[in-house]
Amino acid sequence: MNNRKFLQITPLKTLVTFFFVAILSFLLYEVLNLEQRVEKNMLDISTSDVLSITKNNANSIKQLLKKSDNYIEDIKGDELLQKRIENKLKLLITDNIQYAYLLYRDKKNTFRFLADASKPDEKALLDQKFDVDSKHWFDIYIKKKTEIIQHEFLKTLSISFIVPILKDNSVELLLVVDFSLKKVENINGIITLMKNGIIAILLISILFLSVLLFQMFSYNKVKKSIFIDPLTQVYNRHYLEEYQDKIELKDYILAVVDIDFFKKVNDTYGHDAGDIVLKKTAEIISHTIRVSNDDIIVRFGGEEFIVLIRKMDGNEQITRSVLHRILINIQEYHFKINIKEWIKITVSIGVNLTPNKSDNFTEAFKLADNALYKAKENGRNNIQIA
Amino acid sequence: MKILSCVLIFLSFSYAQSYTFLLNKYDKELELESKIIGKIASSSLSKDIVLFIPKITEAERNIYSKIFTIGLTCEESNFIFVKKNFPEENLCKNANKLYFTNNYKKLLSNNRFFGAFFWSKSRPNIVFIKSRLVKNNISLPNSYKQFVEDL
Numbered sequence: 220m221n222n223r224k225f226l227q228i229t230p231l232k233t234l235v236t237f238f239f240v241a242i243l244s245f246l247l248y249e250v251l252n253l254e255q256r257v258e259k260n261m262l263d264i265s266t267s268d269v270l271s272i273t274k275n276n277a278n279s280i281k282q283l284l285k286k287s288d289n290y291i292e293d294i295k296g297d298e299l300l301q302k303r304i305e306n307k308l309k310l311l312i313t314d315n316i317q318y319a320y321l322l323y324r325d326k327k328n329t330f331r332f333l334a335d336a337s338k339p340d341e342k343a344l345l346d347q348k349f350d351v352d353s354k355h356w357f358d359i360y361i362k363k364k365t366e367i368i369q370h371e372f373l374k375t376l377s378i379s380f381i382v383p384i385l386k387d388n389s390v391e392l393l394l395v396v397d398f399s400l401k402k403v404e405n406i407n408g409i410i411t412l413m414k415n416g417i418i419a420i421l422l423i424s425i426l427f428l429s430v431l432l433f434q435m436f437s438y439n440k441v442k443k444s445i446f447i448d449p450l451t452q453v454y455n456r457h458y459l460e461e462y463q464d465k466i467e468l469k470d471y472i473l474a475v476v477d478i479d480f481f482k483k484v485n486d487t488y489g490h491d492a493g494d495i496v497l498k499k500t501a502e503i504i505s506h507t508i509r510v511s512n513d514d515i516i517v518r519f520g521g522e523e524f525i526v527l528i529r530k531m532d533g534n535e536q537i538t539r540s541v542l543h544r545i546l547i548n549i550q551e552y553h554f555k556i557n558i559k560e561w562i563k564i565t566v567s568i569g570v571n572l573t574p575n576k577s578d579n580f581t582e583a584f585k586l587a588d589n590a591l592y593k594a595k596e597n598g599r600n601n602i603q604i605a
Numbered sequence: 606m607k608i609l610s611c612v613l614i615f616l617s618f619s620y621a622q623s624y625t626f627l628l629n630k631y632d633k634e635l636e637l638e639s640k641i642i643g644k645i646a647s648s649s650l651s652k653d654i655v656l657f658i659p660k661i662t663e664a665e666r667n668i669y670s671k672i673f674t675i676g677l678t679c680e681e682s683n684f685i686f687v688k689k690n691f692p693e694e695n696l697c698k699n700a701n702k703l704y705f706t707n708n709y710k711k712l713l714s715n716n717r718f719f720g721a722f723f724w725s726k727s728r729p730n731i732v733f734i735k736s737r738l739v740k741n742n743i744s745l746p747n748s749y750k751q752f753v754e755d756l
Contacts, residue, residue: 240608247616318726329751343726344713347709349725349726376726397727
C-alpha cells in the first residue's frame, strides 16, 4: 500500500484540475468545430437544389440562344431576347436568392451586365460595368465549371453560384445567383441554438463535476486530518485501524520504537518539553526512513511509534540498517526543550523481521512489541529482534 | 476554482457580441465608402480637399470628417460628393470644383460628374468616365485604370 497517497493530495488536485480544464477545452473546441461542420453540411443540403435549378436555368437560356452565332451581340441587339432571359432569371428569385443576373466579360476583362432580374431600383443597365471581388470569377473561364463563392466581407450576401454558359467549349456568359444572408442566418440561428444547448449542458455538467471534485478534495482533506497526528504530523492509530488489513506484510519489516524514560522527561521538564521530544523524535524517524520507498511511520500511542520499513529485494541488511540509524540518530541528537536546556534521549526498538508469518497485523505487532519489551529489559537504547 | 472562473470569464467574453451593443451603431459600409472617396479625391485633386456632401447626415459627418475638411456650403468646397435624392439644380455652378456621385444612372445622365462610387449587387463599384477626366484635367494613378470607362 502506498502511504504517500494522502501526502500527494495537492499535486493530485493540480493534476485533476489540469485534466479537467483540458477536457473542457477539448469539448469546447469540438463544439465549435461541430458548428462549422454542421453549418457547411446544412448549407450544402439547403442549396444543392438551388444549384441544380440554376444549372437548368442556364441550360434553358442556352436553348434560347441556340440559333445565335454571337451570344453577347445578339442579346445586346435584341430587347425581346433580353426580356425573355430576364423572365427566366426572375424565376430564380426567392426570399433567399437576392439577385440573378447574366454577365459577360469584355476584351479588357471587365465584366458587364447583359440581363438582370433585380427590382427596378437595383437593376443594372445593359453593359454596365460590374467590379468583381475575387479571382474565382476569372477561374471559371479556365475551369469551365460552376463556381461557388462564399462571401466573408459582403454585408448582405452569403454565397454566389456562378454557372458558365459555354459556346464551342468556351465560356461566353455567366449566370450568377447571389444568396442573401437570410438563408445563412436561419441556418446559423438553428446551429447557435444547438450550440448554446450543448454548451449549457456542458457547463451544467462541469458545475456538477466541480462540486463533486470539491467534495472529493474536502473529503480527502478531512480524511487526512483524521489519520494524521496533529503533534507529530505522522500517521496516528486510526490510520492503522483503517488500513492495517491492506498492508502487504510480506513487503515490510515491522518495528516498534519507544522513547526511553519518557515519563521522566514529562515529570522533570513538563508536558511542553515532552511534546518537543515527541515531535522531534517523529521528525528524526521520518528523515531516517525512506518515505520515497513507501516506508510508513505511525504514532501508535503515547511515546510509541510503529515503523514499517519496506524490504529491499535480497538485501535485508540495508533494511535493518535503517533501524540502526534511527537508534543512533536519536541517541546523538540534542533535544532543545527550552531556551537554555538541551537533553539527550534514547529509544528502544523491537523488530519483527517476518511479519507476514503472523496471521494478521495485530499478531505481527505483538511479536514486535514483545521484542521491544526485551529491549527494555536489556537496559534500553538497543534493538531486539523477535 | 480560479481556473474554472477564468474559463467562465473567457466564455462570457467570447459571447460578448451576443449581449452587448453599441450606442452609436457603427456603419462599416459608410466607413468603406469614406475611405474610397478619400482615395479618389486625393488622387483627383492636388490641393487641400474641402468636401461638401449635400444633406450630409450626422453619421456621415462623423466618419468623413476623419479624412476630410467638411465644407458647409458647395461654394466653399472643391470636391462635391452628391448622394441620392438631392436636386442637382441646387448645386453651385463653378467650373473649379469636382463632382462625384454614388449613383450610376446620375453619372450617365449628368456630365458634371466625373465618376461614381456605388453598390451594385451588394458589391462596391467605381466608374470614371474618361472624357470627363480629361475635361477636368484629372490624372488618376494606374491602379484606377480598371475603373475608367469610354462612355
